[in-house]
Amino acid sequence: MKTEVSQLNEYLVLNLIGRLDTVQAPALEKKMLEILDQGHDKIILDCKEMDYISSSGLRIFLIAQKRMMGISGTLRICNLQSNIGEVFEISGFSLIFSIYPDLESAIIN
Amino acid sequence: MDTSDQNHTLILVNQLGELDTIRECIANLIKAWNIHPSFEFPLNMVLEEAFTNVIRYAFDDDSEHEIELNFNRQDDCLIITLTDDGQPYDPTAKADPDTALPASDRPIGGLGIFLVKKYMDEVRYRRHNNKNQLISVKKLSI
Numbered sequence: 001m002k003t004e005v006s007q008l009n010e011y012l013v014l015n016l017i018g019r020l021d022t023v024q025a026p027a028l029e030k031k032m033l034e035i036l037d038q039g040h041d042k043i044i045l046d047c048k049e050m051d052y053i054s055s056s057g058l059r060i061f062l063i064a065q066k067r068m069m070g071i072s073g074t075l076r077i078c079n080l081q082s083n084i085g086e087v088f089e090i091s092g093f094s095l096i097f098s099i100y101p102d103l104e105s106a107i108i109n
Numbered sequence: 110m111d112t113s114d115q116n117h118t119l120i121l122v123n124q125l126g127e128l129d130t131i132r133e134c135i136a137n138l139i140k141a142w143n144i145h146p147s148f149e150f151p152l153n154m155v156l157e158e159a160f161t162n163v164i165r166y167a168f169d170d171d172s173e174h175e176i177e178l179n180f181n182r183q184d185d186c187l188i189i190t191l192t193d194d195g196q197p198y199d200p201t202a203k204a205d206p207d208t209a210l211p212a213s214d215r216p217i218g219g220l221g222i223f224l225v226k227k228y229m230d231e232v233r234y235r236r237h238n239n240k241n242q243l244i245s246v247k248k249l250s251i
Contacts, residue, residue, distance in 0.1 A: 022161045054157045055220040065212045083150040092208025
């Protein structure tokens, strides 16, 4: 998994690229914790190019959400591929995240 | 691989690197057994969860262990059996997480076997010949 970080308006956008599986998850967790430790309070996770997830990846999303709620920050997710959207539905994660169909709507709304 | 009898067995060891072997095997079986490509994602996820669960919880030593993964196609059903020689452990006995809880109350982790149960049509465990067997069935109809 590759990650690209950019700033768009007031949001830090983290572009997640590739597979988020058990092998890849520790590197993303480290990266995510670094970003959270920097105190960003508006983050968008753009999943347009993330084509796989397992529970190891879901775990990182939940860690980030809990941290952001703790600082009354905003964490948004956009561009979930349909397979991954289904995993979010089944896990109940679609209830606990603000999920947007694309980056534009995640920024505007 | 010889897939003519629609039965295929992989002998793996308890290393995360085997997830690549599993992924490659699923991709090959999907082609060879003419399974709809939409099953590739869920089968990968289910087997990643089941396999990593065995690696994490079945063994109480640091030795290498063999883990057998068998795929058996019977008509429109794919039966997947994962066998390990670890300590008795029934992952299906674990209570399902409450997926309606708000984020603040959701525990970190604990979704792996839940996803296996949700994505497969049938999941059962048995202790057989001093080994753990997780048997799961996926209907391959669209």
